[in-house]
Amino acid sequence: MASAMPAARALLSDVRPPISDAAIADSLWHYWFDVDKAAGWLRKDWEKKGESGSSVLPNPFMEHEHEHEHENEHSASEAAGS
Numbered sequence: 001m002a003s004a005m006p007a008a009r010a011l012l013s014d015v016r017p018p019i020s021d022a023a024i025a026d027s028l029w030h031y032w033f034d035v036d037k038a039a040g041w042l043r044k045d046w047e048k049k050g051e052s053g054s055s056v057l058p059n060p061f062m063e064h065e066h067e068h069e070h071e072n073e074h075s076a077s078e079a080a081g082s
Contacts, residue, residue, distance in 0.1 A: 001025065001028065004028050004035050004038075005024060005025065005028065007035045008024050008027075008028060008035050008038055008042075009024065011035065011039035012024070012039050012042060012043065015042075015043065015046055019042050019046065023042065024038070024039075024042065027039075027042050
């Protein structure tokens with residue numbers, strides 16, 4: 001972590017408002033201290049949200065939750081059509 005944090009901060013130095021150290025540390029932890037992947041994910045998330053300043057941490061379970069939401073919508077529409 002000692003070498004990964006400064007490297008990630010340097011890659012994200014142009015992001016305004018700055019991404020918090022806690023968000024960077026969590027992303028580094030999630031990506032097994034792969035600085036490029038962690039910084040890339042944080043940058044994509046920041047660009048997606050615009051300059052709101054809010055940060056969402058990577059969560060592999062979120063993808064699966066969205067898949068189930070679509071399955072439930074599909075099941076509900078089938079039941080309504082029957």
